[in-house]
Amino acid sequence: MSNDPRKHVVIVGGGFGGLWTTRALASADVRITLIDRRNHHLFQPLLYQVATAGLSAPDIAAPLRHILRKQANVEVRLGEVVGLDAVARSVTLADGEVIAYDYLLLASGATHAYFGHDEWARHAPGLKTLDDALHIRRRVLTAFERAEASDDEAERAAWLHFAVVGGGPTGVELAGTLAEIAHKTLRREFRRIDPSQAKVRLIEAGPRVLASFPESLSEKARAQLQRLGVEVVTGTPVGAIGRDGYSLGAEFVPARTVLWAAGVAASPLGALLDAPRDRAGRVRVEPDLTVPGYPDIFVAGDLASIQQANGQPVPGVAPGAKQMGSYVARAIRARLDGRTIEPFRYVDYGNLATIGRRAAVVDLRGLKFSGFLAWAFWLAAHVFFLIGFRNRLIVMLNWSWAYFTYQRHARIIFGGAGEDGDGKDDDAG
Amino acid sequence: MSNDPRKHVVIVGGGFGGLWTTRALASADVRITLIDRRNHHLFQPLLYQVATAGLSAPDIAAPLRHILRKQANVEVRLGEVVGLDAVARSVTLADGEVIAYDYLLLASGATHAYFGHDEWARHAPGLKTLDDALHIRRRVLTAFERAEASDDEAERAAWLHFAVVGGGPTGVELAGTLAEIAHKTLRREFRRIDPSQAKVRLIEAGPRVLASFPESLSEKARAQLQRLGVEVVTGTPVGAIGRDGYSLGAEFVPARTVLWAAGVAASPLGALLDAPRDRAGRVRVEPDLTVPGYPDIFVAGDLASIQQANGQPVPGVAPGAKQMGSYVARAIRARLDGRTIEPFRYVDYGNLATIGRRAAVVDLRGLKFSGFLAWAFWLAAHVFFLIGFRNRLIVMLNWSWAYFTYQRHARIIFGGAGEDGDGKDDDAG
Known part of the structure; x- marks a missing residue:
């Protein structure tokens, strides 16, 4: 694979952000590796129904491989990212594998926070x-x-x-x-x-x-x-x-x-970056969702901290993550074509x-x-x-x-x- | 509850044997306590479909309380039986509760056996x-x-x-x-x-x-x-x-x-009884499914070892357990009425x-x-x-x-x- 002439896009996280980027790159001349700790995309808005016995776990989850089986330019990898070398441009998985990237998207979401307790x-x-x-x-x-x-x-x-x-x-x-x-x-x-x-x-x-x-x-x-x-x-x-x-x-x-x-904290992956973060650990990204100083690293979804035009933060909801995901795909396509792209803009539908x-x-x-x-x-x-x-x-x-x-x-x-x-x-x- | 004049039937296990007895006693003048370590009846014949991702766990299980909600003479108890006193006629649960019985049915099924490995x-x-x-x-x-x-x-x-x-x-x-x-x-x-x-x-x-x-x-x-x-x-x-x-x-x-x-062994509950057991640990029951020497203790389902008229053992399948369960209910009704009952006979439908x-x-x-x-x-x-x-x-x-x-x-x-x-x-x- 290493002498594949296509640029390699590595996407960490198969939630709304990562999956939407992946799908929007289906026809792009890149190869994609989608890494997730779990084998499924989860429809998080209905998770409370599983917790309260209204739905079965498989009702709100679909295997990432199955969703993407027809998208030939993507490889799904079950694994956990534990290291990031922004100079060598590679991530390291818990099983020791090192995966080099041309573009990296961190979209590993959020976890609970107990405010120091x-x-x-x-x-x-x-x-x-x-x-x-x-x-x-x-x-x-x-x-x-x-x-x-x-x-x-x-x-x-x-x-x-x-x-x-x-x-x-x-x-x-x-x-x-x-x-x-x-x-x-x-x-x-x-x-x-x-x-x-x-x-x-x-x-x-x-x-x-x-x-x-x-x-x-x-x-x-x-x-x-x-x-x-x-x-x-x-x-x-x-x-x-x-x-x-x-x-x-x-x-x-x-x-x-x-x-x-009560509390949400960004995924610890954000801490692997030498980049400014907000109180919840979210990475303060540039208007094009890249990490300051690292133009090849994007952040999307709950791991990203960015403001709307009105000064309010983009909320940590599914539509926000999906919009960011689609934007990152557009940004990568623009980069491949040598074009520039307008800043990310969140459209609030309600x-x-x-x-x-x-x-x-x-x-x-x-x-x-x-x-x-x-x-x-x-x-x-x-x-x-x-x-x-x-x-x-x-x-x-x-x-x-x-x-x-x-x-x-x-x-x-x-x-x-x-x-x-x-x-x-x-x-x- | 202890000055309830009705006889108390304690049923251990909510599988086919225990559940079929419970339901067949719906109109009997007894009170029933159904004890299971799990909160659900499991449709075991389709369990392999859950193991191979064809069905969700809740597709083949139903809460025992829900199945029995309209049967007023039964109380469902989530718990594990760890002791049995056949003289005092009581069972002890892992949480320490002692439950006295007039009639006891052990129908706790089978588990794996690794032949000493x-x-x-x-x-x-x-x-x-x-x-x-x-x-x-x-x-x-x-x-x-x-x-x-x-x-x-x-x-x-x-x-x-x-x-x-x-x-x-x-x-x-x-x-x-x-x-x-x-x-x-x-x-x-x-x-x-x-x-x-x-x-x-x-x-x-x-x-x-x-x-x-x-x-x-x-x-x-x-x-x-x-x-x-x-x-x-x-x-x-x-x-x-x-x-x-x-x-x-x-x-x-x-x-x-x-x-x-490869191997099946009867539930360890059988060992709480001072009774003959076969190689797999099943209790060798009398023709009326009682334990030799203990006419008030019945055994049904995979925990029971009994032969058909043709000398073959009753197979450890769902119909066998259901038939035994229904028989035990009939036997208890007969006992309450002072009647005798014909021996258990397994009908092999195929x-x-x-x-x-x-x-x-x-x-x-x-x-x-x-x-x-x-x-x-x-x-x-x-x-x-x-x-x-x-x-x-x-x-x-x-x-x-x-x-x-x-x-x-x-x-x-x-x-x-x-x-x-x-x-x-x-x-x-």
């Missing part, structure tokens, strides 16, 4: 990967089982207290869906506990939920959450999180399930967040709506954008079924917890 | 639970990735050698489906390796595959396997299995993926095994057929028996899709391996 991670899992989602699913389903098995009133209450930290879109989705599970899905399935007595609390340190939306929609979201049975606490940060509960202000709250949706059954908020460039209509809009948009026809069909089917029956078909505990019934494994505790 | 377990995983299936899926998919990433000819060949040990129904299904994946599903998705060069070998120590079928069908099965590209080796036991391969006769065969479908796409063998009380017709019959029977309407629909859809496209939608690696790209984790090695 990494010890909270094991007690309050976050939601970024399929493994995270299955872990959360296991925790939530196991909590109801433990409550049913317990004879102790206080212990039972702690198993039935679900706290979600962080009032952004992920936190709102999780809290809304947990309330639906407790109040509808599991109703009548237990004999000793009443799942609808479960407490679902959404905790946001700032003054309102969905802070990236207009204030009126934050208010609507809060009202919809409350209607679904979620207790919304704003203006109060969580003080500490342990195995048995969390503290809120001066109060210690016994709770065995705390989910983390902002949607779902809250739960028949509840969502939508802000389309000032056109705001909420409730059932917003939910239907959100559903259509998300199913439409799901990669692969088959997935779309199955997801629609699952959702129609769930809608009419309140059932969630993926309520299956596997992978670790639940294997032992002693209630003492840290994983579930 | 437990060290083979980590190198040659078996297939009994959803976790097993996901582990095998991960191993198989990762093997192709490792082969693609390797520059070493011999190493590559070892990653592309798939050996299945044991020529019973599970081994035949796994080998046939692996061949389909290598030769059809993955074709065109890799750039350096040709997946159709993968070697799939089925190894049976005895003289023929599917030994429980008539000889003519074993021959058909062998021919169909070979047509699908499986190398069938009979009459030769595997000598040793390690991380890098296995030995067959005097030869050491480099192979990174060995799957175990024997089917699938081999792969359009390939199966069927023996319906002497009416034998194979090939496409047998496959269609097998498919219809299995989808029909899947618990829950929703699952059936989704499984049909998945299969129709897979049939026409050769695709397998669940080719998603998660849970451990694949996280690191160093090729050194033992899990995938």
Whole structure:
């Protein structure tokens, strides 16, 4: 391969950013190596549905090789980048392989951040990967089982207290869906506990939920959450999180399930670069998405920090990553042709967040709506954008079924917890 | 609950045996506690489809609570039985809870047996639970990735050698489906390796595959396997299995993926009883499925050893477990009414095994057929028996899709391996 005359584009990360670049280079005279730690592209906007047992893991993921099987100029490599030599222009994988590049795109996304409290991670899992989602699913389903098995009133209450930290879109989705599970899905399935007595609390340190939306929609979201049975606490940060509960202000709250949706940090790959980064570890890129001083290295998606014309940062959402991905492909094509290219410009088509059954908020460039209509809009948009026809069909089917029956078909505990019934494994505790 | 005047039936295991007893006691004047280590009933006959990425885990599993939500006389308990006091008539769970019974059914099934070579377990995983299936899926998919990433000819060949040990129904299904994946599903998705060069070998120590079928069908099965590209080796036991391969006769065969479908041992719960057991650890039960000397303890399913009228053992298949389960319910009802009951009699409706796409063998009380017709019959029977309407629909859809496209939608690696790209984790090695 090394005497291939084509320029070699190495893309790290098969999320929206990396995949959109790859596909937009299908007809370009380059060879592409797409490297990912996982074998699949993940439709992250629906990850909370896997965590809450509404969808199976394979429903929202597609093998990268399969998506790209017909694109002859791309080679998919399962592996983890651990080194970057910007002078020699190569990356090193964990298995020792060194891969040279002419152009490099870093699009490895983001991970959770616990604001310096990494010890909270094991007690309050976050939601970024399929493994995270299955872990959360296991925790939530196991909590109801433990409550049913317990004879102790206080212990039972702690198993039935679900706290979600962080009032952004992920936190709102999780809290809304947990309330639906407790109040509808599991109703009548237990004999000793009443799942609808479960407490679902959404905790946001700032003054309102969905802070990236207009204030009126934050208010609507809060009202919809409350209607679904979620207790919304704003203006109060969580003080500490342990195995048995969390503290809120001066109060210690016994709770065995705390989910983390509060902080995001860029992938550690950004630190391999000698380049300026923002507080969340995102690389501050040039207007053409290259790294300052390294014109052959691009950064896209959640790993990139860049401002819109209005001074606001480009938000860390799927459309932003896709637009950056497509832009990087155009920039590489321009470079190959010796052309220059206009700076990246983010087109904001709107902002949607779902809250739960028949509840969502939508802000389309000032056109705001909420409730059932917003939910239907959100559903259509998300199913439409799901990669692969088959997935779309199955997801629609699952959702129609769930809608009419309140059932969630993926309520299956596997992978670790639940294997032992002693209630003492840290994983579930 | 303890002053409930109804007799207490404790059922250990929510597989075919335990679940069929539970349901058949719906209208009986008893209270039932169903204990399982897992929260779901598993449709084990399709487990190999999860292992080979054709179905998602939730497609073939349903939460026990959900199945039984309308049966008011049953309480479902997630837990593991670790003790049994046949004098005090109680079982002890791993979390310390002691549950007294009037009638006890042990139906905890079977697990793998490595014939005294437990060290083979980590190198040659078996297939009994959803976790097993996901582990095998991960191993198989990762093997192709490792082969693609390797520059070493011999190493590559070892990653592309798939050996299945044991020529019973599970081994035949796994080998046939692996061949389909290598030769059809993955074709065109890799750039350096040709997946159709993968070697799939089925190894049976005895003289023929599917030994429980008539000889003519074993021959058909062998021919169909070979047509699908499986190398069938009979009459030769595997000598040793390690991380890098296995030995067959005097030869050491480099192979990174060995799957175990050779030996079955009864669940260790049988050992809690002071009762005669067969070589596989199954409890030798009385004609009414009770344990000799303990008329209030029943055993059903794979944990029970009992002979048919013709002297043959009742086979360890789903219909056998279901029939035993229904019988135990009848026996308990008879006991409550002070009636006696005829001995258990197994009705053999026939024997089917699938081999792969359009390939199966069927023996319906002497009416034998194979090939496409047998496959269609097998498919219809299995989808029909899947618990829950929703699952059936989704499984049909998945299969129709897979049939026409050769695709397998669940080719998603998660849970451990694949996280690191160093090729050194033992899990995938």
